[in-house]
Amino acid sequence: MLDIHPESFALCPEMPVLGLPELTRNLHLLGGDYQVAGMQAAPSEVLRGRMETLELRPGLVLYRTELQDLCTLRTSNLLLPGLKLCMLVQGSSELSYGRRSFVLGPQGGRSAAALVALAEPDRFTRHWQSGRAERKVSLTLMPEWLEANGVAHGAVQAFCRQHLAVAPWQPSARAMALADQIGRPPEMDPALRRLWLESRCLDIVVEALDVIARQGTGSAEGAAPPARHGALDARSHRRLRALRDFLDSGEADAMPLAAIARHAGMSAAHLQRHFPKVGGTSVVDYLRQRRLLRARQALERGEADVAGAAALAGYASAANFATAFRRVFGITPRQARQRL
Structure with a gap:
């Protein structure tokens, strides 16, 4: 198993210091309209470390970072439609796809990854914190790549068609080891390096798509897939999605778990077991x-x-x-x- 100690992660001081122009390099591969908020004028030096955006194949884009924030602010950019896989290898990160917010990190209740469908253009937001470091690997699977590789059908197609659907993906130890390798590729011929990166990215993609295929449409806004043995039926999916929106409204903040379960029309045990499929964590942690x-x-x-x-x-x-x-x-x- 990959031995990573996220909380002790720190960058070497010899790493280069980056400004805003480096942040927007090759942004056209993912979208555009980069915006900065949280301060009147961004400093000339905003990050320490390295970042890279590569189109490995038409419609398959890799974005990898090994960075430390040198200031506290908020940035956002418009993303093109596609399936988004974001894996935190070390450190911690706060980010949002549209209205879906994620806090990735080592603490209990946090995830190491986010798997989100963008059926239409929407904004990606990252919250910066001075001194915070992260190593992160993100993959974008554009609709044309999914079509060309014959996987845009069934549950995967249904998932990708529902804007801001979220799948409860916890990467395996092998997937995390691959992400670690992708973040620090060996020195080799550029063409071979691209193939080396693509081979590891594809292994991660297969694992993530298999999760979607097994889970059905995840926490999408639309209909759930036909029920399998041990899986939620469509009615339970609708109830849990409605409950998640109810929790987001703040109206349940003072309600005990039993009352929340009654509101959802299910037992507390059923709620505790199945809510992570739409909320990514337990009801208590979600609230x-x-x-x-x-x-x-x-x-x-x-x-x-x-x-x-x-x-x-x-x-x-x-x-x-x-x-x-x-x-x-x-x-x-x-x-x-x-x-x-």
């Missing part, structure tokens, strides 16, 4: 992360002080709130408020 995310947004927008943000997140103790906030985001609530 906690959403409340903390709303609290962070209120702090960054100047809509609440630390005490108000703690109350917004459901914490009576500011100290307990600060501990949970730092565990999820890697910074204190006070530091988040200083980003104004």
